[in-house]
Amino acid sequence: MMTTKMTVIGSQFNCQLAGWKSSSGSVKIICGEHKDSKIVNAGFFASSLADDDDLTGVQPKVKGLTDCGSQDSETISSTAIGFDERMLLHAEVERKSSLHPERPDRLRAIAASLARAGIFPGRCFPIPAREITREELVMVHSLEQINSVEVTSQAFSSYFTPDTYANEHSALAARLAAGLCADLASGIVSGRAKNGFALVRPPGHHAGVAHAMGFCLHNNAAVAALAAQAAGARKVLILDWDVHHGNGTQEIFNRNKSVLYISLHRHERGLFYPGTGAADEVGSRGAEGFCVNIPWSRGGVGDNDYIFAFQQVVLPIASAFAPDFTIISAGFDAARGDPLGCCDVTPSGYAQMTHMLNTLSGGKMLVILEGGYNLRSISSSATAVIKVLLGDSPEREPENSVPSAAGVETVMDVLKIQKNYWQSLRPIFTKLQSQWRVEYLRIKRKHIKKRRRVPAPIWWRRGRKSFLYHFLNGHLSVKSK
Incomplete structure (x- = not known):
């Protein structure tokens, strides 16, 4: 672990520069996880000044958001939006080869x-x-974590981790984001709004009790959950569909039975950032079962697998929990076209998931923006979600969704664990086991064969003979089938 010190107006600000490492000690970078991967040079990220139908006129439109208060109150719906232009000042200021x-x-x-x-x-x-x-x-973070964010306001540029930056405006942006989420949650619980969308940044679900990481400074969803409970919500559901596991949110509520945390994310058996969120991470010290992880084993996961997981795991558990308030940690980096997530969820898929969750907690729901890095995908997905909050029907129904074999495997693995804590899952597990038994066992045997392969040394896999290594490895695996 490297540590660098910055002089901040007479004081020393320690910024931890630690990349995430696997259990073997080697840094894992999958599908553009790190900012130096050059993904942002590939054309996925258009400038706000780009000549594109999705982005033209962005600057004036944003400025006009603050004029919404002048609308006739009779024309205003009961969906609230949280936004402040000062959150745009949070930006990486060091000159880099890529945005x-x-x-x-x-x-x-x-x-x-x-x-x-x-x-x-x-x-x-x-x-x-x-x-x-x-x-x-x-109530969410340690004093050390709060102070580490606040002190960045005295520095032109600083870093918590190699990809988690701050400038002199970042602490204010983080306070505004958390404040908006808290007030939206309180307003929805108290009935001043039916539901809401927090158009905020920096994101928050990686921020834990004592650390900022993964682009996140303060945990907005955790702040909102506690604000909702202070306003009268006894039980809160946090559904996190960001493609990365919300390790910070899980840590904060790991021993809390009044907050149910459910996350759907790429996991790759611990190789996908941040490496946490395995199916057997279920909570601790009396709160077992109140943490539910649905860890996809590969990329490319799309609408059908997500909706299948909602039908078989998310909704049965959430219905049994019966939340008074629902929070969606809405990262849109599992969206089609996102270079970090490399999955295939469509705006229609996000709309359908929102619609399914809207049946809970009397429709009292707050959607909080987390990740999402393809500007076209994030804008169309967020718009589709907000339309559902406004009462519009999603484009398609989930009845005919056919999951992938890998998706079924993940859901079965989760059900096998969580049925020990949620009785409503037992008949679902039994039914799916009989329907998918043959396919499930075939996939399991395939994974066992893969694990039996003896890995070659790194110098062999990454050196000049890497092609030969992959050719022989693939050839032998075909023979073994």
């Missing part, structure tokens, strides 16, 4: 899409922004 994927254009693109669709300004109403207080943050 950082988590950058202000993400909010600009979504705002342009909403304005063009007549949703915001238009059908939604804004809430006034405020900064979260230290007293509220200390």
Whole structure:
């Protein structure tokens, strides 16, 4: 682990520069996980000034968001939007060969899409922004973590990890994001709004009790959950569909039976960032079963697998839990075209999942923006979700969804574990086991064969003979089938 020290107006600011490492000690970079992977040079990220139908006129549209309060109150719906332009000031200021994927254009693109669709300004109403207080943050984070974020306001540029940056405006942006999420949650629980969407950054679900990482500074979903409970919600569901596991949110509520955390994410048996979120991570110290991880074993996962997991795992558990308030940690990096997630969820898929969750907690729901780095995907997906919040019907129904074999395997593995804590899952597991038994066993045997292969030394796999290694490995595996 490397550590660097920055002089911050007479004081020393220690920024931890630690890349995530696997259990073997080697850094794993999969599908553009790291900002130096050159993914951002491949054309996935358009500038806010790009001549594109999805992005033209972004700057004026964003500026107009603050004028929504002048609308006739009779035309305003009960869906609230949380946004503040000052969150756009959080940006990586060091000159790099490529743009950082988590950058202000993400909010600009979504705002342009909403304005063009007549949703915001238009059908939604804004809430006034405020900064979260230290007293509220200390319920989620340690004082050391809070101070480490605050001290960045005294530095032109600083880093918590190689891909988690801060500038002099980042602490304010993080306070505003958390404050908006807290007030949206309180307003929805108290009935001042039916539901809401937090158009905020920096994201939050990787931020744990004592650390900032994965582009995240403060945990917005955790702050919102506690604000909802303070406003009267006894039980809170946090559904996290970001392609990366929300390790920070899981850590914060790992021993809490009043908050049910469910996450669907790429896992690759611990090789996908951040490496946490295996199916057997279920909570601890009396809260077993209140953490539910649905860890995809590969990339390319699309609508059918997500909806299948919702039908077989998410909704049965959530219905048994009976939440008073629902939070969606809505990362859109599992969307089709996202270079970090490399999955295949469509705007229609996100809309359908939102619609399915809307049956819980009397429709009291807050959607909080997390990840998502393809500007076209993130804007169209967010717009589709907000349309559902407004009462529009999703484009398609989930009845005819046929999952992939790998998706069935993941869901079966989760059910096998979680049925020990949720009785409603037992008949589902038995039924699926009889329906998919042959396919399930075939996949398991295939994985066992893969694990039996003896890995070659790194110098052999990555050197000049790497082609021969992969050729022989593939040839032998074909023979063994």
